[in-house]
Amino acid sequence: MTRIALIGAGGVAQRHARVLSDLPDVSIAAVADVSLPAATALADTVGARAFDDVEAALDDGPVDAAYVCVPPFAHGAPEEAVLARRLPLFVEKPVGLDLDTLDRLESLVEEAGVVTGTGYHWRCLDHLAVARELFATSRPLLAHGYWLDKRPPVTWWQRRDRSGGQVVEQLAHVLDLARSLFGEAVEVHAFGARLADEDRRPGTLPEGVTGTDVDDATGGVVRFASGTVLTIGASCALSRKFGAGLDVVAAGAHVSIGEEGLVLDRGTGEPERHERGADPRVAVDENFVAAVRGEIPAAIAPWADAASSHRLAMALADSAAADKPVVPRRSGTSA
Ligand SMILES: NC(=O)c1ccc[n+]([C@@H]2O[C@H](COP(=O)([O-])OP(=O)(O)OC[C@H]3O[C@@H](n4cnc5c(N)ncnc54)[C@H](O)[C@@H]3O)[C@@H](O)[C@H]2O)c1
Incomplete structure (x- = not known):
C-alpha cells in the first residue's frame, strides 16, 4: 500500500x-x-x-x-x-x-x-508523441501558445503577489509544454492589458473582491536557444474557458496541440487528427x-524541471510588469 x-x-x-x-x-x-x-x-x-x-x-x-x-x-x-x-x-x-x-x-x-x-x-498527453516524432526531423520554427479563459473564482488568484497572474497560473501548462518541445528560453518580452475595475462585468471577481492587479490579457514573445520563436496570448476576460493550446509551424507542417487532441497538417491531403487517449490528470x-x-x-x-518552467513564466510576468525584455533566471543563479 x-x-x-x-x-x-x-x-x-x-x-x-x-x-x-x-x-x-x-x-x-x-x-x-x-x-x-x-x-x-x-x-x-x-x-x-x-x-x-x-x-x-x-x-x-x-x-x-x-x-x-x-x-x-x-x-x-x-x-x-x-x-x-x-x-x-x-x-x-x-x-x-x-x-x-x-x-x-x-x-x-x-x-x-x-x-x-x-x-x-500536459506532459502526459499521449498525442504529444506525434509532435515529437515530427520535430525529430522537421525543426519547429514558430509557435503560438494561448490560454483564453475566465478568472477562477478564488480570492488569492486576483492578486499578483498571491497567484503571480494568469501567465504563471494558467498559461504555465503551455509554457511547460513549449519548454519540453523547444528547450530553454533565452529572452522574453511581454505586455499586459487590464480593464478598469469599474468596467469589468459584474460577477467576474469573487464575492467580496472589489479590485484586482492581475492583467486581463497578456501578449508576448519568447526566444528559445534552439532558435524557435514563440508568441503567447492569454486572457482571463471571458465568461468561460474558450481554449488553450500550442500551435507550431515546422518546415512543411502545421501542428495544433490541445488538451483533447492534435491536428497535424502537412499541406497534402487531409490533416491527420489524433484524439487524446488516457486522461492526463x-x-x-x-x-x-x-x-x-x-x-x-x-x-x-x-520538480527541478518544473522549476525551470516556472522561471520562464515569471520572466514573462516580470517583463509585462516592468515593460521591458527579461532574461529568464537560470537554475542555480540568483541574479
Ligand atoms: N494541474 C491542474 O490542472 C490544476 C488545477 C487546479 C489547480 N491547480 C493548482 O493548484 C494550486 C491550488 O489550487 P486550488 O484550486 O486547489 O486552490 P484552492 O484555493 O481551492 O485550495 C487551496 C487550499 O490550500 C490551503 N492552504 C493555503 N496555504 C496553505 C498552507 N500553507 N498549508 C496547507 N494548506 C494551505 C487553503 O486553505 C485551501 O484550502 C494552484 O497553484 C493551482 O494553479 C492545478
Whole structure:
C-alpha cells in the first residue's frame, strides 16, 4: 500500500484525492490544510485523518509520499517539511511564486534526493508523441501558445503577489509544454492589458473582491536557444474557458496541440487528427506513484524541471510588469 499525505484541501487536492483513491494499493493517509474544516471535509471523503498543521500530518502515522496542493504564495514551508523527512514529493503547478524561495527549495530537493513529481500533466498527453516524432526531423520554427479563459473564482488568484497572474497560473501548462518541445528560453518580452475595475462585468471577481492587479490579457514573445520563436496570448476576460493550446509551424507542417487532441497538417491531403487517449490528470498521478514505488526511474515532470518552467513564466510576468525584455533566471543563479 502506498500511503499519501495531501497538503492543501482545495479544488485540485480534491481531484488528486479522487484519482489516487481509485488507483490500486494507494490510500490517502492524512490531509492537512490551514483551514481544519477544509481538511476534515476532504479527509472524511477518503477515510483519512485531518490536520491544520503540516508537520503533525506527516508525523502522525506512516506516510510514503506527500502532495503539496497549495496556492502559489504558500509554497516553501510545506515542501521543506516533506523534504526534511526525505519523503517523495509531488507539487502542484506553479511550484512556487518568488524565485528566491524557488532557489532555496531547489537546493533542498537536490540534497534530499527523493522522487519528485509536479502537476504539469500536459506532459502526459499521449498525442504529444506525434509532435515529437515530427520535430525529430522537421525543426519547429514558430509557435503560438494561448490560454483564453475566465478568472477562477478564488480570492488569492486576483492578486499578483498571491497567484503571480494568469501567465504563471494558467498559461504555465503551455509554457511547460513549449519548454519540453523547444528547450530553454533565452529572452522574453511581454505586455499586459487590464480593464478598469469599474468596467469589468459584474460577477467576474469573487464575492467580496472589489479590485484586482492581475492583467486581463497578456501578449508576448519568447526566444528559445534552439532558435524557435514563440508568441503567447492569454486572457482571463471571458465568461468561460474558450481554449488553450500550442500551435507550431515546422518546415512543411502545421501542428495544433490541445488538451483533447492534435491536428497535424502537412499541406497534402487531409490533416491527420489524433484524439487524446488516457486522461492526463489520471496519468500524472499513476506516473508519480509508479516512480515512488521504484517501478520507473523518475516521474514525467520532476520538480527541478518544473522549476525551470516556472522561471520562464515569471520572466514573462516580470517583463509585462516592468515593460521591458527579461532574461529568464537560470537554475542555480540568483541574479
Ligand atoms: N494541474 C491542474 O490542472 C490544476 C488545477 C487546479 C489547480 N491547480 C493548482 O493548484 C494550486 C491550488 O489550487 P486550488 O484550486 O486547489 O486552490 P484552492 O484555493 O481551492 O485550495 C487551496 C487550499 O490550500 C490551503 N492552504 C493555503 N496555504 C496553505 C498552507 N500553507 N498549508 C496547507 N494548506 C494551505 C487553503 O486553505 C485551501 O484550502 C494552484 O497553484 C493551482 O494553479 C492545478
